[in-house]
Amino acid sequence: MTDLQDLIVEAGKCVNCGFCESVCPTLPAAGFLSTKGARGRVDIAKFFYRNDSIDPSASFYSCVDCYACLTVCPAGVNAGRVSEIGRMILAKQGKAPEIAKMIVELTMRYRNPLGVREKCAQWARGIEFDASETLLYTGNMYQLMAYLRKFGKLRKFFGQYEVQLASFIRKHPSSVSIFRDLYDKAMMDRMNGYLINIVKLLKQNGVKFGYLGSEEPYPGTFIYDLGFEDEFRDYARYVSKLFQSKGVKRIITVDPHTYELLKYIYPRYTEFNFEVVYYIDLIGTHKISGKYAIHTPCHFSRYFDFSEYVSRIFDVNVEENPTRCCGGPDELLFPEISENISEKRFNELSKTGLPIVTACPICYANLAKDDSVTDISSILLSDGYSVSAGSVH
Ligand code: SF4
Ligand code: SF4
Incomplete structure (x- = not known):
């Protein structure tokens, strides 16, 4: 479990040299607003644990977790980790952004951030999979990008109302079905094609594997990244049990986020006795x-x-x-x-x-x-x- 003590230890090492600001991508992207840069985040963390009247939400939630800061910090401070811990504390206090709460609640309910697991399985229609202890696990990650692309465009119109929209969906979770067909078709075609490429590469290399189709859950990346640690633990247990019930022994991941989550983060939160591999290692x-x-x-x-x-x-x-x-x-x-x-x-x-x-x-x-x-x-x-x-x- 992550707590304030972790934040104190990490932020407390900072000697305030500012080297991290030279590599932090969010600082220039946010118009050099110091609270949206690496040193600003660490500074806020120092005050945050001394003064809980500060709202550090935008600072911690705008960090992209690239860890570039860690590569230059002479004191070994990871401002990305500081932000991760900060988000976990905020989420526990109920102070996460409304959109974050909505995404987490939908994921817990539908095992997919938008309740579109069936749509995310359509790329595999017509493909024959094996009855195997090895599972190809897309985690819906490629497919969901087609939705994010569409939302990026729609934001121009509803952006100013998105907090209200998120509140409405939290109260009426079944209303998320309005998003089911709101995806960028060209992006979906490309993403589906990339998954098919991966299947072909694996098959051409003699790898046998199954696929869960519309039963395949999202891995919970947003839940963890948005700081909802308690929910993430429950979610990881659910996914682990699902894999167990399917007789899975080895999981082939196709993207870095799912690979990282399953291989390094799940085992910190639940029993997860599966071999996790990256597909390129098998071809x-x-x-x-x-x-x-x-x-x-x-x-x-x-x-x-x-x-x-x-x-x-x-x-x-x-x-x-x-x-x-x-x-x-x-x-x-x-x-x-x-x-x-x-x-x-x-x-x-x-x-x-x-x-x-x-x-x-x-x-x-x-x-x-x-x-x-x-x-x-x-x-x-x-x-x-x-x-x-x-x-x-
Ligand atoms: S580089 Fe490290 S020590 Fe320097 S300001 Fe950034 S976090 Fe602090
Ligand atoms: S991990 Fe966060 S604080 Fe560190 S460089 Fe990346 S965006 Fe900046």
């Missing part, structure tokens, strides 16, 4: 010729050297800064900050003139500002297998 990739601008997902660079995958798969890449964020985590609560960060990152990658490759559905959805951006599964397939996203069955 015998060979070197792909050609240059690409590779965008490394923050959540992969936390736990292992993603550049090892890159150097195993690609001849040359132009990855410049593995800790640079796509802005995705702010999409829900701070869309302007998210857009500013993603615009900057896209421009950096675009300047290379090379095709841009992502390995995370959230990164893809935020960076896909033109057709130069693609998911790594397409590149893996295109070299010799040649299947384009969205065109197979």
Whole structure:
């Protein structure tokens, strides 16, 4: 369990040098408002535990959890972790933003943030899966990006009413069904295609696996990221029991957020005796010729050297800064900050003139500002297998 003591220990190490501000993506994206930068968050945490009349919500909830600050801090402070703990304390106090509460409550009720599990399973229609102890687990992550993309557009019209809308949905959770068909079709086609690419890659490498279809639950990423620790524990137990009841022994994940959650965070909250693997570890990739601008997902660079995958798969890449964020985590609560960060990152990658490759559905959805951006599964397939996203069955 996380508590105030964790916050005191982490924030208390800060010597106030300001180095973290030079790498924190939210600071410039928020117009250099200090409370939305790394040092500002740590400063607020120091006062927060001394003075509970301070409202640190916007500061902690606008952190994108990229951990870039940790890479430069001479005192070893992780302002991202400070923000995570801060969100957990706020959520326990009932002070989380209304939209966060809505998303968590819907996820607890429907095992999907928008109650669209059936829609999220449609990509697999017509695909034959095996009765296997190995499970392909999409966690609905690719599919949900099509909804987020649509919400981003609709926000222009209802943005000023979103808190009221969230309150209404919290009171009437079944009303969330109005969102069922509110997704970006082009994005859904691409995301479905990427999942199909992954299935093909696994099958071509002789991997046998099952899939839960519309029974597949969302992994609970938002619940954890938004700070709802008690709810997350309950949710993790539910998912673990579901996998047990299906006889699962090994779980193939397809995105960094689900991989991180299942492999490193679930075991802290529940019994979780499953082998968790990343799909690229199961496919015998060979070197792909050609240059690409590779965008490394923050959540992969936390736990292992993603550049090892890159150097195993690609001849040359132009990855410049593995800790640079796509802005995705702010999409829900701070869309302007998210857009500013993603615009900057896209421009950096675009300047290379090379095709841009992502390995995370959230990164893809935020960076896909033109057709130069693609998911790594397409590149893996295109070299010799040649299947384009969205065109197979
Ligand atoms: S770099 Fe570390 S010590 Fe310096 S201000 Fe940031 S958190 Fe504090
Ligand atoms: S984790 Fe990233 S966004 Fe959060 S304070 Fe650190 S550098 Fe800034």
